[in-house]
Amino acid sequence: MATKVVMPQLGESVIEGTIATWLKQEGDKVAKYEPILEIETDKVTTEATAEVAGTLLKILVPAGQTVSVGTVLAYIGEPGEAVGDGAPVTSTTSSPGCTSHVRNISGSVRASV
Secondary structure, three states: OEEEEEOOOOOOOOOEEEEEEEOOOOOOEEOOOOEEEEEEOOOOEEEEEEOOOEEEEEEOOOOOOEEEOOOEEEEEEOOOOOOOOOOOEEOOOOOOOEEEEEEOOOOOEEEEO
């Protein structure tokens, strides 16, 4: 079953983010914790990493689009696996499908889920 990649909560007051760049394209293999996209907010730019290994099956939100926290951005699964309406998908409650690494103005990095 495909795993949803959703827009992570990047801070208490952050309610949306903009997809800056997709680092992987549909059909690319991804390793667990490999960076797959960059997300921008009004305060930080973040690298989001895959929580599962597999293939990036479908990108739903293109670069440049701003979406709310919790929005499904993409699906990771096995090649040929169905995704979207009516397709079975899994998502863990403790993990939103990606982990972000926030780089603040000083250049230090902290991980957030």
